[in-house]
Amino acid sequence: MKIERVLAPNPGPYTGQGTNTWVVGDEAEAIVIDPGPRDSSHESSILATLAGRSVAAVIVTHTHPDHAPLANPLARELVVPALGYAPGPEFDPDELLTDGSQVTFAGSTLDVLHTPGHSDDHLCFRLGTVLFTGDHIMGGSSVMIEDLGPYLRSLERLRGIPFDRLYPGHGPEIDNPSEVIDWYIAHRHQREQEIVEALRTGASTVGEVVEIVYADVAPDLYPLAARSVSAHLRKLAEEGSVRFSGSEWDDPVWFQLGGPAH
Numbered sequence: 273m274k275i276e277r278v279l280a281p282n283p284g285p286y287t288g289q290g291t292n293t294w295v296v297g298d299e300a301e302a303i304v305i306d307p308g309p310r311d312s313s314h315e316s317s318i319l320a321t322l323a324g325r326s327v328a329a330v331i332v333t334h335t336h337p338d339h340a341p342l343a344n345p346l347a348r349e350l351v352v353p354a355l356g357y358a359p360g361p362e363f364d365p366d367e368l369l370t371d372g373s374q375v376t377f378a379g380s381t382l383d384v385l386h387t388p389g390h391s392d393d394h395l396c397f398r399l400g401t402v403l404f405t406g407d408h409i410m411g412g413s414s415v416m417i418e419d420l421g422p423y424l425r426s427l428e429r430l431r432g433i434p435f436d437r438l439y440p441g442h443g444p445e446i447d448n449p450s451e452v453i454d455w456y457i458a459h460r461h462q463r464e465q466e467i468v469e470a471l472r473t474g475a476s477t478v479g480e481v482v483e484i485v486y487a488d489v490a491p492d493l494y495p496l497a498a499r500s501v502s503a504h505l506r507k508l509a510e511e512g513s514v515r516f517s518g519s520e521w522d523d524p525v526w527f528q529l530g531g532p533a534h
Contacts, residue, residue: 280308307342328377333406335360389423401436411443479521
C-alpha cells in the first residue's frame with residue numbers, strides 16, 4: 273500500500289506549511305483523504321498523483337475550511353462519493369460515516385474512528401497499523417480544541433491501539449505514535465494546571481488567561497489559544513472549579529472558592 277502526500281498551497285499560522293492531502297492505495301485503486309481547500313492547482317496535483325488509478329472515495333476527517341471544501345468538486349470530477357461524518361461549511365457528504373464504519377479499497381479496509389474534541393465531527397482513519405489523524409494530532413505541534421473532555425477521551429482511546437505511524441493533517445509524519453499521544457495527554461493536563469494557576473493569581477477573563485498562559489506565543493495565534501482556553505474552562509466549570517459560560521476574549525471567569533481546584 274502506497275501513501276503519498278500532496279501538500280495544499282495554503283500555508284499560514286493556523287495551517288503550518290499547508291494541509292496534507294493523502295492519496296492512499298495500490299497501482300490500481302486509491303482513496304483521497306482531506307482534499308483541502310478549493311484550489312485548482314491543488315486539485316490538479318491530486319489528479320496527477322492518482323495517475324489514472326480508479327478511486328473508491330474522497331474522504332474528509334472534518335469539515336474545517338482547510339480540509340473539506342474541495343471534497344465535493346473533486347468527487348464529482350472523479351465520479352465517486354464524498355464521505356464524512358456530517359455536513360459542514362462547503363461540504364455535503366454523499367454518504368455519512370460513523371464510528372465503526374469501514375471503507376474498502378485496493379483490497380484493504382479503512383476503519384473509521386469518531387474522535388471529537390478538535391471539532392465535534394472529527395474522524396480518524398485506521399489502516400492496519402497506521403492512522404490518518406487529521407487535526408486530532410498534528411506533526412510538530414499541539415492542536416486547537418473545542419471540547420476538552422471528549423478530546424482527552426479520544427486520545428485515551430487511541431493510546432490503547434498499537435500504531436506504527438501517524439499521518440497528520442498538518443506537519444510531518446509521526447513515527448513514534450505512543451510517545452506523541454502520551455505527550456498530547458500530558459500537555460493538556462499541564463495546560464489545565466497553568467490555567468488554574470493563572471486564575472489563582474488574578475486572571476478574570478479568557479483574554480487575561482491567554483496572555484499569561486501563552487505569553488511565549490505570537491499574538492496572531494491568540495485567537496486559537498483563546499478557543500483552547502475556553503475549552504479548558506468549560507471542562508473546569510463542569511467539574512465545579514470555575515464559573516464560566518462564554519468563549520469570547522472578554523468573557524469573565526469566576527474562580528470558585530471551595531471548588532475542586534482549591
